[in-house]
Amino acid sequence: MNTNRHYGMDWLRIGAFALLIFYHIGMYFVPWGWHVKTPHPMDWVQIPMMATNSWRLPLLFLVSGYASAALFAKLGGVGPFLRSRSARLLIPLAFGMIAIIPVQPWIELVTQHDYAGGFLHFWSRDYFGFGTLEGIVLPTWQHLWFVVYLFVYTLLAAMVLAAIPERARVAIADGAARLLAGWGMLFVPLAAWLTILFAFPGYRETHALFDDGPNHLHYLVPFFIGWLLRVRPALFDTVARCWPVAAVVAIAAYGYVAWALWAAPGEGPPPEGVVTLFMAIRLVQGWAAIVALVGVADRFANRDHPGRAMLAEAVFPFYIIHQTIIVLVGYWLLLGGVGPLASFLVLVAATIAGCWAFYLGGRRVGWLRPLIGLQRKARDRPTALCQPSANISGG
Template sequence: MSVLQRRYDIDWLRVIAIGLLLVYHVAIGFQPWGVMIGFITNGESWSSLWLPMTMLNIWRIPFLFFVSGMGVYFSMQRRSWKELMVERSLRILVPYIFGMVCIFPISVIILQAYYHWDLHYAANAGHLWFLGNIFVYAVLLTPLFYSLQKNLNGKFVTGLKKMLSSPLGLTPVVILFVGEVLVIKPMPYELYAMTWHGFVLGLLAFVCGFCFSLCGESFWHMLRAWRWLFLVLALVLFVVRIFVFGFKTPGFLLAVESNVWIFSVLAFGSKNLNRSSKALSYLSEAAYPVYILHMIFLFLGSWLIFPLTWVAPLKFVVVLVFTFAGCFGTFEIIRRVVFLRPLFGLKIKARQPIIHKNNQGLAQA
């Protein structure tokens, strides 16, 4: 099996997407409806945040499913299907169960304490629902993915590569997501967590992400060549949504806009981010634990800051900094403690050989 060059742009985009997730969740605390979906909310809303939030919300979660499908493709290149299942179980299932039992309930207790509700513990996936979905997808789809990988010269893969070497070849991809909306009729479209809409949409995005990576450089070259078209089209659809339809935008238009934003982000990422750095190495390792932990520090920051008489924008910045600082500070502990690493999806590092110096020279212990 050929060795593939690592796509650092996908690593960068994954890190950026996790960062945007944290910013978005902090912003929910400044919306009047935040408490309705289980967030601590500030007494003073900040309505100006809603415009960037509504732009992000229709593509940020689907994008993570696309990237997860791509990640499976690259993991397959150096693992058998049994090794892949073991790796997915350790990296996804273990943190999911641990987070459901030990992490998310802490944030719920903070929420209950802030609003003086009765305190009670209950295992709950909460924001970690995403991990449960992608583990199920990996289990269901691994046989199909390995079959496609073994038949790279078959008619299906050859036809797929040819189709996705043209921007028009993305039309069937968009149609799949439009069909999902027309069949399931989600209300609202942005409600992904623990819904059939989120499950089916995530499944489609996971498969499409795998297929994009399967097509190789011809697909990425096409995206880069047409990146400005995707960006302009996404902006036009966003403007039409805001100024023409508002809250009554048809679901099929949201599905189209969501996909075009994703194509645009992938295209510009491929053009500008496909390079390694020490910062990327650090952030790539940190992204998973930060995602798992962030609700605890978000709620702690909200509990401490929201009762103050500061203006909303200042509170937003302080809670955001508190959340990032708490997550990365805890990550610095996790990455150094061997037994904690697998609980947060990190690989257990191999023990480094001890070098002894003696009269005969150097010998490894």
Template sequence: MGVEGRGERLWFLDWLRVIAVFGVFVFHTLRPFDDGDWHVKNAQTSEGISVAIAFLGLWGLAFFFMISGSAAWLALRWRSALEFLRERSLRLLVPFFVAYVLLSPLQYFIEEHHKGRSTASFFGDVRTFFSDLAGDAPLWLRDTYHLWFLVYLIQFAVLGLPVFLLLRGRTDWIARRCQRRGSILLLAVPLVPIHLLLLAAPGPEHGWGEFVFFFDFFVVGYLVMSDARLLAAVRRDAVPGLILGVGAFVLGVVTGIIDFLDGWWPNPGYSWPYVWYSPLITLAVWGWLVAVLGFGLRAPALQRPLPPRLARAAMPYFIIHQPVILALAYFIVTWHTNLWLKYAALLPTAFAISALLAWFLSSTPVVSQLFGVKRPTPTG
């Protein structure tokens, strides 16, 4: 179903959400073959794939959160604060717990056996998994795997609500200063010192620094949608945004950001290279977000309704895709052939199986709601 306002449907947001889900899928199919650590790894890795991972990782998830913030604005146009929180709970909290209970133990079993840390049976590893679920904040649970995205979104909905209510009717000052060409890109400026201060804060993977980083873009997604002048500015500045995104990313690659991230990302901390790369990351991410959202607003193909089956399958597809990738990669990485043949087998097979499972989950009564599918309304 389309993202709705008051009597209007902004179909481009639905299309961008589906494109973002597919982007996350491609990102995860590449992870067995890049230079970084992951749940299942191939013996041979690729520097080119590592660059692609750095590129997608810089802005892809931030774009996902920005789209979610935009959808929050549309939901709050015709829901009360309590209705908004109830709807977020049904669409996020319920599928998170269902998926965590059903799918995280499977991913734990695959990873532990692939890395040689366990020789237990599946049910033995399941018992081990559930023996201690406590995790570090802000995820609160351990081994959430790709479901950390939903944990963030649940908390963003709660923390963002008072911010959203505060912003209502108070965007005129910002909107008036974004009327000149390229000026929407200046919204990244106040984010630079925040990210510089917090992104390198010590802590676990998906810690508070990353939490704030993505929360900022979640709020910006709401902000942009809340004023027609800001949305028009994004549409107008798609090309300058692309130039900023490409330029900042290329500058980062030329000055060694790939090697920096390989060593820094697992153990973040402050350093002089970080002082250089952190602003580049923020600028590159914001540039790409403006570009993709702006071109999404412009593209005629994205202004038409999303096929209902595709819309309904988006959340189940996101939930199911990584366990499918891990299960297939567990066997594929053991093949005695080159990396690219392995990837050529993994990508289409994982896509087909994930699509089939997502269609089944989204089409089955009751089960579909457990996996985050919106209940059909009388108007369709």
């Protein structure tokens, strides 16, 4: 393994989570179901949203796999790796579910199901009921489902590493790297995705962990490839050869996706069990875009910057708080009858300001740091901000 830090993957991760924030702001305006909605959703918003819809989450799992492999190599064993991941993921998850998330289902119940109780009544009486209320499972992890899935995939990786001798692990990694060599990086993962699509036609994401099997298979593909990119960095040479073609394929596929949405903006999902051309092209767009983005990050962004370390550390706190800010501010905008353009500008400004306040305030308070996903501050570790363990995707 090349132990040099790949700054391009850091920037890719920072950009992916920044994009996630803007995507969730867009959820306020798009016709798709969400926790709080503008009174007049706009069909055209679907078109820019679908530019990233097929690859934004798989890309997060890919950079998570890469950084998880880096952390495992740094800690040098399954035990330390699992202890680090458990503390850095499960503590913020519990804190988020108790203190950060509850306002989201309350607002959804109030605005879409005529729930009459105030927030304190909801939090003390209904939220911890361990059941459903108007179809909403309570308590809930909402957008923190990504943390749950990442921990499970981390646990799975640790189990595999513990069960397979090192020589066998090396042979498996070498074999997988050979499979992805050449144009395999573009075609093999895409073939896996298409196989999952046709094996489970029409499956819907639930983010509920135990009934989301096809979705797990879908996300484990990029997670494994991200891990492999770290342990077999020569694969970046493969990416370098094929990413320009992948970029062209991604743009062309998105052209079809955008045209399909423009031609039939209000068309609902197909019948259960039906695989459409739109679904397949969307997967082509998704994987080709990921290969292109990794190639761009490797070619043009593999360099450090004075602000990188802070941005890398800020990602997890931003992720924890951003959706609650969006839903809460969106609720106030809904009550105030604010128009779409003003609502968008307010949501962007409030979310960015709120995320920075949450991060900058929490990082200064020792006991808050683990709750918001930051490493405990050690007086004798002045370079802690630069460690890969200081982020959600790595450890």
